[in-house]
Amino acid sequence: MNREKALALVKEQITERRYIHTLGVVESAIELAERYGADVKKAELAAIFHDYAKFRPKEEMEQIIIAEKMDPALLEYNMELWHAPVGAYLVNKEAGIQDAEILDAIAYHTSGRVGMSLLDKVVYLADYIEPGRSFPGVDEVRQTAKQNLDHAVIQALRNTVVFLMKRNQAIYPDTFKTYNDLIMNLKEKM
């Protein structure tokens, strides 16, 4: 699918503000893909579609998580997590995207996963550092993203966990597992 068609499909699904965020993620994902040798076209499409399900009703997302036998633990944690796996499902069903690497990058863009692919990391990080983001620590991650992809993903994961902990929120364990996986497999010291 070309960029224009994909953007038109996404625009119908999300708010103007979220669409501007999406364009930022696309820009960052292309830059990261070029820098780290990921498939630029796949990174672009995954970024365009990453928030496709962001505004779906809670009940619809719940029903899809159950019917499609996604991780039932998702239902016990922050519903902000749901749009990622549900988005991958809907992008396949409604937009006809069949590429498993693109669908995985969408599915894991919020939680991460053990064994993140290069494309998963590019989209995860692009969502975190896109130019519209302004949360504390983002500039440090932007700098790291110019040097080492894994180090930057680890920083973003850590910031997210700390952010949630400071707000007394429960943390979906896959994010911890992702952090451990990347830390234990680091080739260069941070």
Ligand SMILES: Nc1ncnc2c1ncn2[C@@H]1O[C@H](COP(=O)(O)OP(=O)(O)O)[C@@H](O)[C@H]1O
């Ligand atoms: N492991 C986790 N456990 C619980 N909530 C999480 C976890 N990871 C992310 N979140 C929540 O999901 C929210 C949305 O994340 P994300 O999809 O990356 O951002 P956005 O939707 O703004 O692009 C985060 O702000 C955070 O509150």
